[in-house]
Amino acid sequence: MAEGEQLCEAARNGDAEKLKTLIETGADVSYFDGDGLTPLMHAAKLGHGDAVKTLLESGAPWNALSPSNLSAGDFAMDAGHEEAYDILLNAGIQAELVLGTIARKENKNGDVNGDYLEDRVSFSEDKLMDSDSKAVMMAWEKPLMEAHAKAVCSGGGHVLNIGFGMGLVDTAIQQYSPASHTIVEAHPEVYERMVRTGWAQKDNVNIIFGRWQDVLPQLQSYDGIFFDTYGEYYEDLREFHQHLPVLLKPGGIYSFFNGLCGGNAFFHVVYCHLVSLELQNLGYSTQFIPLPVKDCLGEQVWEGVKQKYWQLDTYYLPVCQSVDDLE
Ligand SMILES: C[S@@+](CC[C@H](N)C(=O)[O-])C[C@H]1O[C@@H](n2cnc3c(N)ncnc32)[C@H](O)[C@@H]1O
Known part of the structure; x- marks a missing residue:
């Protein structure tokens, strides 16, 4: 043998x-x-x-x-x-x-997508796609975005969202009438659509056009922060986390789209532990709220989409807050 x-x-x-x-x-x-x-x-x-x-x-x-x-x-x-x-x-x-082998290889959609911000995007009723037919955002995530909005708006006050996409989380955030609602968006066409659909006219909304990495000096500190970009890597998320001590007010809630290794159940668990350990080192405690997603994810959802970026039955919604707030 x-x-x-x-x-x-x-x-x-x-x-x-x-x-x-x-x-x-x-x-x-x-x-x-x-x-x-x-x-x-x-x-x-x-x-x-x-x-x-x-x-x-x-x-x-x-x-x-x-x-x-x-x-x-x-x-x-x-x-x-x-x-x-x-x-x-x-x-x-x-x-x-x-x-960080997986992190360096995969972004939200499990692929290298460095040119995304310079490429065209297309909008339909149920998805926003990049020029390579990969989904930037899909309507099946609506209940998840509503849950994220609820978490980051739980303390009221000033809310920051990074990445507008289809505006699902921002629409949900608006339901909570935050004192201010800042949205950072880097893609010119997504930004143009936000303006065209009246987002710039809303009283409490402040749109900042640009990559979050480039507009950090324009940001203040917030009671609730949500992060959900596209075409970036785990390392970008990790870099964003380094800014939390300045961006998140005491008592504030931070959450992010948890699509980490969404194509493999075990890798996903590894990354949930990893991100929570890294946040812990920065002084944040992370709670994952399990949300079943199997029922909103039939095969037809992925028709015309090049990559299934999510294949798991449960979504683990992260809710992070400073350990000082818990004491
Ligand atoms: C997945 S979508 C966000 C979906 C959004 N949460 C919703 O509820 O519809 C990601 C968005 O982040 C934007 N984006 C990508 N990289 C970015 C960056 N570095 N800074 C700011 N926005 C970025 C993309 O153009 C896209 O609109």
């Missing part, structure tokens, strides 16, 4: 000693068998914690995907193997903290 197959077999048997011997004699821990599964996936599927640990310590990739887009963590999670799941979750968080 080839070495890779022997590794898979030892992983299935949970034989950590055999795995070590095979690895010492040069067996490839990144091996994919005929079904497209790695030794780590086999060990995770059957809940062999020691084998999972041994493979990870020997450099087995925690984020390799099977042909059906499942990682070892997904297998452990689906089978309810808690120990293996915890080991993989920890490994994923540690790896992403140091390397």
Whole structure:
């Protein structure tokens, strides 16, 4: 039997000693068998914690995907193997903290989209699309945007939203009649549409045209902040978070569109933990409110859209506030 197959077999048997011997004699821990599964996936599927640990310590990739887009963590999670799941979750968080491999590769829609702000966009009733037929924003997110608006408007006062898109969250924010409602939008056509549809005329609305990175000096501090851009990376979100101590008033609520790795359940959990850890280091506590989304996401929703940026049944709405406010 080839070495890779022997590794898979030892992983299935949970034989950590055999795995070590095979690895010492040069067996490839990144091996994919005929079904497209790695030794780590086999060990995770059957809940062999020691084998999972041994493979990870020997450099087995925690984020390799099977042909059906499942990682070892997904297998452990689906089978309810808690120990293996915890080991993989920890490994994923540690790896992403140091390397940020997924973050550097994927933006909201799981793709590189650097030229988005210079390209044309198109609006229809139920979506806003970029020039490559990828959805910038879709109407199925309306209930989520309403929930985000409710969270960031809960303390009243002054509200900031980054990224207008279809104006769903801003329409919902308006229902709460905030003292002021600042909207930052960087795409010229989206901005032009906002003006054309009367947003600039609203008494409490202040529109700032430009990339949030460029207009930071024009911003003040707010009681509620929502962040939802497009064509950016996790690192941009992380950079935005560095400004929260200045942008968010004491007692304020911050939330962001949580589409982090929305195509894979386990990667999503890893990123929810990661973002919450990073916010914690900045002095913010994050609560995730689970919202079921399965029912608003039939196959027809994605007709004509190049990439399904969301494939999970539950949306975890983040609500962040300063730890000082909780004491
Ligand atoms: C996903 S949409 C926002 C959807 C919005 N939450 C809603 O409820 O309709 C993202 C928006 O962010 C804008 N955007 C992208 N990058 C930006 C940046 N760096 N600064 C400000 N706006 C940006 C896009 O043009 C787009 O209108």
